[in-house]
Amino acid sequence: MKSFVQYESDCHFPIQNLPYGIFSTKANSQKRVGVAIGDLVLDLALMEKEGLLNSNHFSKSSLNSFMAAGRNSWSTSRKEIQNLLLDTTATLRDNADLRKHALVAISDVTMHLPAEIGDYTDFYSSRQHATNVGTMFRDPDNALLPNWLHIPVGYHGRSSSVVISGTPIHRPNGQTVPGDSETPVFGPCKLMDFELEMGYFVGPGNEFGKPVSIEDANEHLFGLVLVNDWSARDIQKWEYVPLGPFLAKNLGTSISPWVVPMAALEEFRIANPEQSPAPLPYLKSSEKWTYDIQLEVALTTPDLQKPAVISHSNFKYMYWNMAQQLTHHTITGCNLQPGDLLASGTISGETPGSYGSMLELSWKGTKPVELPNGEQRKFLKDGDTVIMTGWAQGDGYRIGFGETTGELLPALNL
Amino acid sequence: MKSFVQYESDCHFPIQNLPYGIFSTKANSQKRVGVAIGDLVLDLALMEKEGLLNSNHFSKSSLNSFMAAGRNSWSTSRKEIQNLLLDTTATLRDNADLRKHALVAISDVTMHLPAEIGDYTDFYSSRQHATNVGTMFRDPDNALLPNWLHIPVGYHGRSSSVVISGTPIHRPNGQTVPGDSETPVFGPCKLMDFELEMGYFVGPGNEFGKPVSIEDANEHLFGLVLVNDWSARDIQKWEYVPLGPFLAKNLGTSISPWVVPMAALEEFRIANPEQSPAPLPYLKSSEKWTYDIQLEVALTTPDLQKPAVISHSNFKYMYWNMAQQLTHHTITGCNLQPGDLLASGTISGETPGSYGSMLELSWKGTKPVELPNGEQRKFLKDGDTVIMTGWAQGDGYRIGFGETTGELLPALNL
Numbered sequence: 001m002k003s004f005v006q007y008e009s010d011c012h013f014p015i016q017n018l019p020y021g022i023f024s025t026k027a028n029s030q031k032r033v034g035v036a037i038g039d040l041v042l043d044l045a046l047m048e049k050e051g052l053l054n055s056n057h058f059s060k061s062s063l064n065s066f067m068a069a070g071r072n073s074w075s076t077s078r079k080e081i082q083n084l085l086l087d088t089t090a091t092l093r094d095n096a097d098l099r100k101h102a103l104v105a106i107s108d109v110t111m112h113l114p115a116e117i118g119d120y121t122d123f124y125s126s127r128q129h130a131t132n133v134g135t136m137f138r139d140p141d142n143a144l145l146p147n148w149l150h151i152p153v154g155y156h157g158r159s160s161s162v163v164i165s166g167t168p169i170h171r172p173n174g175q176t177v178p179g180d181s182e183t184p185v186f187g188p189c190k191l192m193d194f195e196l197e198m199g200y201f202v203g204p205g206n207e208f209g210k211p212v213s214i215e216d217a218n219e220h221l222f223g224l225v226l227v228n229d230w231s232a233r234d235i236q237k238w239e240y241v242p243l244g245p246f247l248a249k250n251l252g253t254s255i256s257p258w259v260v261p262m263a264a265l266e267e268f269r270i271a272n273p274e275q276s277p278a279p280l281p282y283l284k285s286s287e288k289w290t291y292d293i294q295l296e297v298a299l300t301t302p303d304l305q306k307p308a309v310i311s312h313s314n315f316k317y318m319y320w321n322m323a324q325q326l327t328h329h330t331i332t333g334c335n336l337q338p339g340d341l342l343a344s345g346t347i348s349g350e351t352p353g354s355y356g357s358m359l360e361l362s363w364k365g366t367k368p369v370e371l372p373n374g375e376q377r378k379f380l381k382d383g384d385t386v387i388m389t390g391w392a393q394g395d396g397y398r399i400g401f402g403e404t405t406g407e408l409l410p411a412l413n414l
Numbered sequence: 415m416k417s418f419v420q421y422e423s424d425c426h427f428p429i430q431n432l433p434y435g436i437f438s439t440k441a442n443s444q445k446r447v448g449v450a451i452g453d454l455v456l457d458l459a460l461m462e463k464e465g466l467l468n469s470n471h472f473s474k475s476s477l478n479s480f481m482a483a484g485r486n487s488w489s490t491s492r493k494e495i496q497n498l499l500l501d502t503t504a505t506l507r508d509n510a511d512l513r514k515h516a517l518v519a520i521s522d523v524t525m526h527l528p529a530e531i532g533d534y535t536d537f538y539s540s541r542q543h544a545t546n547v548g549t550m551f552r553d554p555d556n557a558l559l560p561n562w563l564h565i566p567v568g569y570h571g572r573s574s575s576v577v578i579s580g581t582p583i584h585r586p587n588g589q590t591v592p593g594d595s596e597t598p599v600f601g602p603c604k605l606m607d608f609e610l611e612m613g614y615f616v617g618p619g620n621e622f623g624k625p626v627s628i629e630d631a632n633e634h635l636f637g638l639v640l641v642n643d644w645s646a647r648d649i650q651k652w653e654y655v656p657l658g659p660f661l662a663k664n665l666g667t668s669i670s671p672w673v674v675p676m677a678a679l680e681e682f683r684i685a686n687p688e689q690s691p692a693p694l695p696y697l698k699s700s701e702k703w704t705y706d707i708q709l710e711v712a713l714t715t716p717d718l719q720k721p722a723v724i725s726h727s728n729f730k731y732m733y734w735n736m737a738q739q740l741t742h743h744t745i746t747g748c749n750l751q752p753g754d755l756l757a758s759g760t761i762s763g764e765t766p767g768s769y770g771s772m773l774e775l776s777w778k779g780t781k782p783v784e785l786p787n788g789e790q791r792k793f794l795k796d797g798d799t800v801i802m803t804g805w806a807q808g809d810g811y812r813i814g815f816g817e818t819t820g821e822l823l824p825a826l827n828l
Contacts, residue, residue, distance in 0.1 A: 244658020
């Protein structure tokens, strides 16, 4: 499949991808839906207006309406959009004036949150990550808690503070307990961290009180983004027992702007990891729900402008998959809604270079991460920018996720 | 202060109260804002349309726009509405035709969620409740966890499953671990419970990254409702370590439909409980943030139609108050938004008859609660209806909250 739009083979946005995002331009500040293709954005609102798409979702300021429309609509729209961009389709290819308005340089657009996120849930589904955390903070011989192999453990996050890639994050102030003291002090977080995650948007929701069976999970999955779940480790440590992380996480969660549809990832499904003990029947599925998506975390610092990759991970390092997470989420009757965001939890592979957080990469600060210019990092410093990227490698093309980036600003002086 | 609308002195909705809610009627299915007065609802959308109110918030299907407008707008509207209902104001009193359309019997309206709740947060701020839980499940000599006296401990709840009073709740299915086993089974929850709470709606929000100081907290508090935080204790026990309660709570949270504005509760502010150790400076306030609001929980069962009161509590039994909770919530930079719901956590007084959950009232099932017809309850049974109510007792009138009710239906056969 080829587009009349030109791009290199390592481009994140070939015609096989067509991720959806919400954008605006200087010329038109209206938020609307576009797809990324090469270095361009195709304005789907304009395509709809011109009668070139049989849909009514793309002049909206969020993807929620399209997400709610369901798989048949997604499939129809994807075919129509793909067709418009094919090198064999004349409509746009041979209409310079329409192309000029419809295809905007990606460098000229402002990206916005792709959805109004009603609720945000974060799981904890990488076995290596859970094992690393358990080893560092609890008992290396019993690193996994008793429930971990039975439940896709997760918790409710904060949806209001999910922000778009590029949004700077202030180092938070809060309560921390120095050393072995039991008396907290107030001040800037000292152990500021990122978490490399992927997140998926819910398409059609389910009715309150009516769980989604694992066989039906794919009807509810719209697409994927990169997620940086910023974490204040010292604040987290003091606050999280017994009700879980709260202020250590709701200071901001960054997501990439382009939502890669499930359809674009179909060929990257691989066998699931073996689960032993076997999960309870409601969590069992014979489908391949594991995806081979390469992930990287890079840092820049005030003294290091060229991003230094500090972690190579992969979405395939998940023990609990998206279908299990989604089904589990609804099993007691919780209603999911279009635009809800469910995230994987930190994705860590088996080797230290594939860990998805500074906490793990520096092993609680005991093994500082070396940067190419000689700088070291145990946790993040003010002025550091965290850059996450990911792609699935196809035959001659990449299904890419672009980036989620965020700079850590100094703490406010409260 | 007297209204031309007639009601008894124990009525929940005198002219001193004027709580806001979202209602519709058979004749007009449009959701809109009303205030309760006596046994009637005043249609504020109609009042606006008739030019009798200087506002533009009340024909909307949620209170979010009014909540966002802030204290000056709230004060202006309250005065205008109160004035329209005074027995000395002729506008409505002497216009039978207008009254007929503007004042609807409360028994004839359908109530809806008062706000689009972006995020729901639940705290854990009653000392007796935290002590009871710690005593039962951990260590009676160290019932409170080390952070509890320093932090208004809280967690993110699920906003999509906050439902309006009257919505039935299915007993959830889920994973529980029988006895001392470490292997979970799947099936209906056996330890179904309620939690007596109060919740407050956020008015104007704060900017992402900019905490709210405790001095400014009152600018962000719109009003209060009753909250039943349904809880599946056996599911909770198995899932909650280390990330907190998840499916045990997101099966449904019921709220009362009428939001009592802070202004109606002004005279019921009383001295705060002493806090020792002293909270960190960002949580210190010299204002009275404790409210004397009597609370009751009653049950009906298939064999007991007359509600039997099983708990007498009071909102004054809070250790951490609303201003502390709200300020703490934002201290790491989390942005609150108009319509967010923050709840108190279970409110338990010092005596067993004032405990706010079956878990505490039956002391983990060891002291069954006796009902007037001889029935006993350790936890809730299918067909039980939980009725929560509350009011502040003024001189000759009550500022009431109405009720939040919900029937527990049998589990679905999954």
